[in-house]
Amino acid sequence: MAVTWIGRRRYTTKTAAGDAVRKILHGNPIGTELAGEEFDLVRDLLDMHHEAEEKIGVGVAGIRIAPPQKGKYPGFEVVRTDGSTIDFSYKTCLTTPSLRSQVHNVMQVEIEGEKTAYFESRLAAGTFASDLSGVPLDTADTAVSHFRGPAFAQIADGFAVAEGGWEAIELTPSTDYGLGMFVNRDQADRWRAHWEERAVLGLLTQAENRSRPRA
Incomplete structure (x- = not known):
């Protein structure tokens, strides 16, 4: 199965x-x-x-x-x-899961390193507080959020349009362990560059992040 x-x-x-x-x-x-x-x-x-x-x-x-x-x-x-x-x-x-949702999941995986680096930089800088409420954050209850700029879905959908549609983004098979990757690594690099140019990250509590519209 x-x-x-x-x-x-x-x-x-x-x-x-x-x-x-x-x-x-x-x-x-x-x-x-x-x-x-x-x-x-x-x-x-x-x-x-x-x-x-x-x-x-x-x-x-x-x-x-x-x-x-x-x-x-x-x-x-x-x-x-x-x-x-x-x-x-x-x-x-x-x-019948949508192709858009499958590609979105893999896009998140491809930028996980950058989001982790942002999380760690805030922790090291001593600015580990919610950018919405100002409350101190717990590392186990923190979300790296796009709430201060374009939503992740907007950024991802824009990239898909630029590449020629969701069908133009090939993913590794679902039978492979892990969420998957872009098959075309040049395309993966283009995605990360596209995301980095547009993403405005911030930190929220998990509850604050859940309360904000995702798309």
Whole structure:
């Protein structure tokens, strides 16, 4: 069976990934606003939907457990930043993950070294506090965020357009261990240069980062 990824979470099979999602879906009462790691997982899952951009709309403010629309099982409902809501199928996300979400994941891997270097430079400089609230940060509860400039998705999508579309970015096989890499290393270098020219990084607590629209 093929390895399945949800964001950076690796599951040995699609069934195992589905089990992780169903644990959240059936482990919370209807109306629950997801938080913490549960929110992170389902938010990454939403990015995999082939209609993710339509589902996300103006941005995601939250995700909650919704009453059954058909049958007896609950579902997930996106609450957008403008107050509108829309449901999405986790099964669709796992069955036909969008190419955009797969490339986004690998793009994040390709810039991980640069983000880690930024994190460590702030720690060494003694400026390890939230750039939003000013609260001192805990190394285990810190997010390197794009909140002060273009969102990561904007930067990534712009690169894809410049390269000729998502199909023009070839990734290493999903059967390989690890999230993957760009096959064309010159293209990987172009991606890092594109990102470095546009990214404005900052530090937030994990909770602050979750509260900000991702796309």
